[in-house]
Amino acid sequence: MQAIEKFEKDYTKKGKDVPQFEIGDLVKVHHKIVEGGKERTQVFQGVVIARKGGGINETFTVRKVSFGIGVEKVYPVHSPRVDKVQVVRHSKVRRAKLYYMRALSGKSARLKERIVISDKARKKAAKK
Amino acid sequence: MVKGLIGRKLGMTRIFDKEGYNIPVTLLEVGPCTVVQIKSGDGGDGYNSVQLGFQPVKADKLNKPMKGHFRKACKDGGFKVLREFLMDGTPDLEVGTEITAEDVFKESALVKVTGTSSGKGFAGAMKRHGFHGGPASHGAKRVHRRPMSAGATDAARIFKGKKSPGHMGNVQVTQKSCRIVRIKALDAPKPVEIPEKAAEGEQVEKKEKSREKGGATKFVIALRGSIPGKPNSLVILENM
Numbered sequence: 001m002q003a004i005e006k007f008e009k010d011y012t013k014k015g016k017d018v019p020q021f022e023i024g025d026l027v028k029v030h031h032k033i034v035e036g037g038k039e040r041t042q043v044f045q046g047v048v049i050a051r052k053g054g055g056i057n058e059t060f061t062v063r064k065v066s067f068g069i070g071v072e073k074v075y076p077v078h079s080p081r082v083d084k085v086q087v088v089r090h091s092k093v094r095r096a097k098l099y100y101m102r103a104l105s106g107k108s109a110r111l112k113e114r115i116v117i118s119d120k121a122r123k124k125a126a127k128k
Numbered sequence: 129m130v131k132g133l134i135g136r137k138l139g140m141t142r143i144f145d146k147e148g149y150n151i152p153v154t155l156l157e158v159g160p161c162t163v164v165q166i167k168s169g170d171g172g173d174g175y176n177s178v179q180l181g182f183q184p185v186k187a188d189k190l191n192k193p194m195k196g197h198f199r200k201a202c203k204d205g206g207f208k209v210l211r212e213f214l215m216d217g218t219p220d221l222e223v224g225t226e227i228t229a230e231d232v233f234k235e236s237a238l239v240k241v242t243g244t245s246s247g248k249g250f251a252g253a254m255k256r257h258g259f260h261g262g263p264a265s266h267g268a269k270r271v272h273r274r275p276m277s278a279g280a281t282d283a284a285r286i287f288k289g290k291k292s293p294g295h296m297g298n299v300q301v302t303q304k305s306c307r308i309v310r311i312k313a314l315d316a317p318k319p320v321e322i323p324e325k326a327a328e329g330e331q332v333e334k335k336e337k338s339r340e341k342g343g344a345t346k347f348v349i350a351l352r353g354s355i356p357g358k359p360n361s362l363v364i365l366e367n368m
Binding site for chain 1: 141143144146147148150155157314348
């Protein structure tokens with residue numbers, strides 16, 4: 001097993017390149033796609049409802065409701081095509097998998113925002 | 129040089145290439161193999177081949193005849209696995225030479241893999257021979273997965289070779305045209321520090337040798353796609 005993990009390390013993202021987000025976050029996924037020989041970036045915005053697998057096989061699921069229809073996309077965390085993941089806002093969630101969101105719509109499908117103050121900002125405020 | 133080496137299947141994973149394509153790969157630990165015996169056509173063996181040893185074992189795990197067989201190849205101990213590889217001409221190798229995966233294989237080359245398929249136990253005709261089985265409905269009663277007719281009635285016997293349920297898997301399988309995606313050296317063992325208070329000269333010599341040897345001899349080979357057999361099973365890799 002160890003040898004497999006060591007081998008995978010050469011192909012996984014490292015340090016800053018690893019997307020940083022949590023379950024329930026509203027994220028913008030920048031996905032590089034090739035269309036007609038040209039490369040462009042497609043942005044998909046939605047809520048992270050699951051994160052699965054380990055090592056190079058790790059994936060995350062992003063869900064959004066588009067024109068009244070639920071759309072989910074599963075991205076491999078370590079794929080070079082997933083350019084970056086921007087966190088728009090955090091949510092207060094109690095589960096690691098938010099599959100219950102699939103059954104909800106409208107008002108009940110909202111997630112309470114969780115405001116995160118970074119250590120830097122806290123120190124700045126304390127100085128003032 | 130030898131055409132192939134002995135290895136061990138580690139398991140499967142995936143890699144992403146530069147364009148972002150996902151490539152499924154099987155990882156194998158291949159070599160190092162040591163030349164244990166050389167057989168040559170003019171040496172009275174009748175054919176040219178090289179016997180390679182894989183996975184070293186200590187001397188106390190071996191019986192006397194085996195120890196004798198390994199004496200020339202290594203000072204003490206021997207190998208768990210021995211396999212012979214046919215050569216085109218008289219072998220240009222010496223007994224005791226260590227061959228690594230890097231010496232034999234190249235990236236993006238095609239290889240032939242021989243291993244043992246996973247045992248499936250006593251399997252039915254559908255799984256074993258790909259029969260279609262019976263209908264799911266239309267009054268079918270308990271005949272959904274049966275092999276059905278076993279042949280004509282006037283022969284009054286079943287012809288030899290009739291496909292029927294039985295033991296499946298756990299047999300030698302050879303898969304051709306497997307593409308080597310990458311050959312990666314496993315971390316070399318850390319050089320052994322020599323303590324200043326080395327008592328006997330013999331010991332020092334041994335340790336110095338192991339430090340010299342620091343270079344990587346263990347290699348992991350990534351093959352595109354899957355190969356038969358379970359993780360940890362023995363495989364033989366040969367250049368095509």
